[in-house]
Amino acid sequence: MDLHELTIHKAQDLLKNKKVSATELTRAVFERIENVEPIVDAYITITKDIAMDRAEAADKAISENNIKPLTGIPVAVKDLICTKGVKTTCASKILENFTPPYDATVMGKINAAGAVMVGKVNMDEFAMGSSTENSGFKVTKNPWNLSHVPGGSSGGSAAAVASDMCLGSLGSDTGGSIRQPASHCGVVGVKPTYGRVSRFGLVAFASSLDQIGPLAKDVTDAAILLQVISGYDPKDSTSVDKPIPDYRAALSGDVKGLKIGIPRQYNTSNGVSPDVLSAVQTAMDLYKGAGAELVDISLPHSEYAVAAYYLIAPAEACSNLARYDGVKYGARDKASSNLIDMYRNTRSKGFGPEVQRRILLGTYALSAGYYDAYYKKASQIRTLIKNDFMQAFETCDIILSPVTPTPAFKIGENVDDPLTMYLSDIFTLSANLAGIPGLSVPCGFSQSGLPIGLQLMGNYFAENTILNIAYCFEQATEFHKQRPKL
Ligand code: GLN
Numbered sequence: 001m002d003l004h005e006l007t008i009h010k011a012q013d014l015l016k017n018k019k020v021s022a023t024e025l026t027r028a029v030f031e032r033i034e035n036v037e038p039i040v041d042a043y044i045t046i047t048k049d050i051a052m053d054r055a056e057a058a059d060k061a062i063s064e065n066n067i068k069p070l071t072g073i074p075v076a077v078k079d080l081i082c083t084k085g086v087k088t089t090c091a092s093k094i095l096e097n098f099t100p101p102y103d104a105t106v107m108g109k110i111n112a113a114g115a116v117m118v119g120k121v122n123m124d125e126f127a128m129g130s131s132t133e134n135s136g137f138k139v140t141k142n143p144w145n146l147s148h149v150p151g152g153s154s155g156g157s158a159a160a161v162a163s164d165m166c167l168g169s170l171g172s173d174t175g176g177s178i179r180q181p182a183s184h185c186g187v188v189g190v191k192p193t194y195g196r197v198s199r200f201g202l203v204a205f206a207s208s209l210d211q212i213g214p215l216a217k218d219v220t221d222a223a224i225l226l227q228v229i230s231g232y233d234p235k236d237s238t239s240v241d242k243p244i245p246d247y248r249a250a251l252s253g254d255v256k257g258l259k260i261g262i263p264r265q266y267n268t269s270n271g272v273s274p275d276v277l278s279a280v281q282t283a284m285d286l287y288k289g290a291g292a293e294l295v296d297i298s299l300p301h302s303e304y305a306v307a308a309y310y311l312i313a314p315a316e317a318c319s320n321l322a323r324y325d326g327v328k329y330g331a332r333d334k335a336s337s338n339l340i341d342m343y344r345n346t347r348s349k350g351f352g353p354e355v356q357r358r359i360l361l362g363t364y365a366l367s368a369g370y371y372d373a374y375y376k377k378a379s380q381i382r383t384l385i386k387n388d389f390m391q392a393f394e395t396c397d398i399i400l401s402p403v404t405p406t407p408a409f410k411i412g413e414n415v416d417d418p419l420t421m422y423l424s425d426i427f428t429l430s431a432n433l434a435g436i437p438g439l440s441v442p443c444g445f446s447q448s449g450l451p452i453g454l455q456l457m458g459n460y461f462a463e464n465t466i467l468n469i470a471y472c473f474e475q476a477t478e479f480h481k482q483r484p485k486l
Contacts, residue, residue, distance in 0.1 A: 003028035004164040005483065008073050008221040011167055015062055015072045022058035022072025026051055026116050029074040033118070033165045036486045039146060041138050042160040044079045045087050046119040054116040061114060069228055071114030076166035078157050079120040080127055081212065082201035083107055086117075090203050091135040092125045094330045094350030104201020105236065106170060106212050106229045113228045118166055121156030125352045126321065127177055127205045129153050130421050131414065134354040139411060142184060143484040144450055148408040151181030157215045158185035163486055168225050169215045174205050175309050176403070176428025178213045179440040183403035183453025186442045186482065188222045188470065189215045193461050194435035195240035197226075198233030206316035207238075209309075209432040218480045219441060219471040223247035226463060242461060250464035251471040256291035258469065260284075261396030263299045266427065273406040279444030279452040280402050286476055287400075287469075297392040297399065301384040302430050308385070309429040310422055311365045311378035317355075318362030324350065357418065386434040389457075398469055399457040401427050403440045407450035427455060437463045441470040442479040451479070 003025050006014070014020040030048055037043055051074065058072035077083065080090045082100035084107070089095045103111070110117070124134035132140045132155025140155045142148040143163035150159040154171030158181035161169050171178040173191035182189025190213045197212045204210060214225035227248065232241035262284065288294055326332035326346030333345035351359070365374040392399060404424055414421045431438040436457055443454035454473065458466040474480050 004032035022055040026055035042156040068114040076169040080203040105198035124153035127153040151184035153177040182440040184408035186451030190439040198236040200235040204320040206313040245464040259396040261297035261399040275446035308378040308381040314358040314362035403453040403455040407446040
C-alpha cells in the first residue's frame, strides 16, 4: 500500500511505531497531489511549505513521545473555514484575495491536535450548491468518473479524500453538503448535531443550519476527526456545553436490539434510482441479519423540507452576505464613481449567478408583506419537521434513508435547472432543519460504477450511535475499501 492510501488510524500506528515519519507521509501526499490534482481539481490553495514545516514539527513531537490524535496527519480544509495567514476564498471572486487574520476554532483544534494542513479545497461558492460547479474558480471532478460531479458543496473535500490527496478533510453541511458529496465520492461524511462543533471562523451561509464536520476514508477516521473538532466554544453562542463521548470507543459494531426507523414517506421509488433503492435495501437486510429491528416510522412533513429550506437558507444567506459590500471585506469595483454604483458593481461582479439567485430569493422572502407568507411559514414548517423527528425517536434509535435520489450526475447536466438541483437535496435537508446529526457511509455502487451512500440520522448528540451503526455496516462490507483508479 502506498503511503497516501493510508487511513488516519493506520497512519497513527505507523507514525507512533516510527515505521513512517510525518515528513515521509506528507511528502507522499504531495506527490499524489502532483499526480492527480491536474485531473481532479480539488484544491484552491496548496500550502506545501507550511505543511512540510508542520510535518517536521510532528516528527520532533513524535521523537519526544508527545503524540496527539492528529500528529503528522495530512488533512485538507474546505475553503470557507478561516485559516490565519492562508487565503480563505469561499470559492468566490469577492473573497479571492481574503487572508483571515485569525484561525477558526476548528483550525485551532486540529492544529493543536498536530494535524498537517496540506491545502484549502474547492466548494460551491459560499457553500451554495450540490455539485461544486458553482465555484468561482473551477469545477472539481468526481474521482470515480471524471465526467461526473463530486457532489457539493464540500466537493473538493470529498474528492480529495476519495483520490487520496489527503488522509481526511473538514467540510461544512447546511443542507447536505458533507453527506451528499461523501455519498457521491464513496467516503464517510458526518454532519454533527447543530451546536456540537463551533462555527467560529466558519464563513456563514445560513447560520441556523451550518455545521462543520469530517469527511474521511472510513468510520474510524471520521470518529477520530469528529472527536478533535467537537466541543463548546465561548466564541460561538450556539455551541453546546455537553460532554463529548469517546466516539472511537463507541465503535463496537454491535447493533443487536437497536431499532432502525425506515421513514414511510421515503419508502417510495418516486424519483429514486433503482441503483440507490437496491443498495439501501441491501443495507436494511444486512442490519436485520445483524440483529437490529427495522421499524416503520412516519415523517409526514418531510415533503415540505425542500420548500422550507430554500426559503430559510436564502433568507439567512442574504443577510449574512450583506457584509460583502466592497467596503468591509474583499473585492471592490474601483471603476464606480459613486457609492451606490460601487455596491452594485462590486456585488454583481463578485458574486456568481447562484449566490445572486439566493440573495434575491432571500430578500424577497424577508420583505415586508411577504415575510408572513414565506419566511414565517417556512419557520413553522421547520418546527413541524423537528417534531416529526422527535416523535419518530420515541419508537426508533436511528433513522435510515438514502442520501441522494441518484448517484453523481454528469458535469453540466443540471446547471441550467436549479429546481432539479434543489430537489436532489430531499433526503438531507430535514436533518439540518431539525438540527439532528446525520452521516453518509458507502453502501454500494451503481451499474456504471459510481458510489452510493447510506444515510443514518440520529437523535440530538447521538453521533456515537450513528457512527457505531455505520461501523457495523462497514465491518460487514468492503465498499469503503474500494478506491477509484486514477
Ligand atoms: N445543496 C444545498 C444548497 O445548495 C445544501 C448546501 C450546503 O449544505 N451547504 O443550499
